[in-house]
Amino acid sequence: MRLVIATCSVDYAGRLTAHLPLATRLIMVKADGSVLVHSDGGSYKPLNWMSPPCTLTVAEPDDAARDEGVTAVWTVQNSKSDDRLVVRLHEVLHNSSHDLGVDPGLVKDGVEAHLQVLLAEQIETFGAGWRLVRREYPTPIGPVDLLCRDDQGVAVAVEVKRRGEIDGVEQLTRYLELLNRDPLLAPVRGIFAAQEIKPQARTLAVDRGITCLTVDYDALRGVDDPSARLF
Known part of the structure; x- marks a missing residue:
């Protein structure tokens, strides 16, 4: 699992359209390919996400975006639809990867x-x-x-x-x-x-x-x- 804490803006396009303005957030990239964007609140639910199957690509910002402080653009494209999640990173405060191993799954009550x-x-x-x-x-x-x-x-x-x-x-x-x-x-x-x-x-x-x-x-x-x- 990759954990990135960064100031970023997020746009979702496809079956619905959503925009998250610039703020500091936690971005989780899981081993199954899913990408989740969390704030420091709102319990467990992410503000926005893309479920697998999907592909994450990282690109350099264009000149206009660079002038606005964007350092990298993440595009998460759903493999079966036109849905995509675009994360524009500004300042990255933390970036780490962790191998969590195989999870035994939820033990039911x-x-x-x-x-x-x-x-x-x-x-x-x-x-x-x-x-x-x-x-x-x-x-x-x-x-x-x-x-x-x-x-x-x-x-x-x-x-x-x-x-x-x-x-x-x-x-x-x-x-x-x-x-x-x-x-x-x-x-x-x-x-x-x-x-x-x-x-x-x-x-x-x-x-x-x-x-x-x-x-x-x-x-x-x-x-x-x-x-x-x-x-």
């Missing part, structure tokens, strides 16, 4: 792990005629929670969360990118399943063609009896 088991055992939750291929289906960046086949035989990757947030959608997006490279599986569609799905995560999932499914943990466990409800 008890409820999330049990939810995955219950959905695997009750695969008909997703629809009649579905079948489970495998739990924890391996990919080069970690296992997909559930790999299934729907009633038409189409492969479906399911990411299971207790609370569905944006990073879970990003995680599933990366899995789908890799799985769809396998001619024995493609096309593979995705389902983001959680007890609760945040509105921002749902919006991002829909934009990426991922189906969202809210699941009832108690009903899957057989604790909740819908017939006994007053409402």
Whole structure:
């Protein structure tokens, strides 16, 4: 991972347009190719980013940009669309690279792990005629929670969360990118399943063609009896 702290401006162009004026920010370049721009606030969420597959190129500024104090121009181009992120660096305060090694992945809490088991055992939750291929289906960046086949035989990757947030959608997006490279599986569609799905995560999932499914943990466990409800 490369970490750069610099005064910079950032422009995003493609499906949407966004501009970040000149300020001091942290730029993260990850081993998977993703580039994220962070401020010193706003919790974990970057101000702007480009997800893989993408390519980072570094160029010298033109004369006009150099006169404005620009020392380098980073262009991050998405490999599958016209989306691009342009970072104009002024003063670089820190620049370092670190090998983080192989990450073992997120260790799920008890409820999330049990939810995955219950959905695997009750695969008909997703629809009649579905079948489970495998739990924890391996990919080069970690296992997909559930790999299934729907009633038409189409492969479906399911990411299971207790609370569905944006990073879970990003995680599933990366899995789908890799799985769809396998001619024995493609096309593979995705389902983001959680007890609760945040509105921002749902919006991002829909934009990426991922189906969202809210699941009832108690009903899957057989604790909740819908017939006994007053409402």
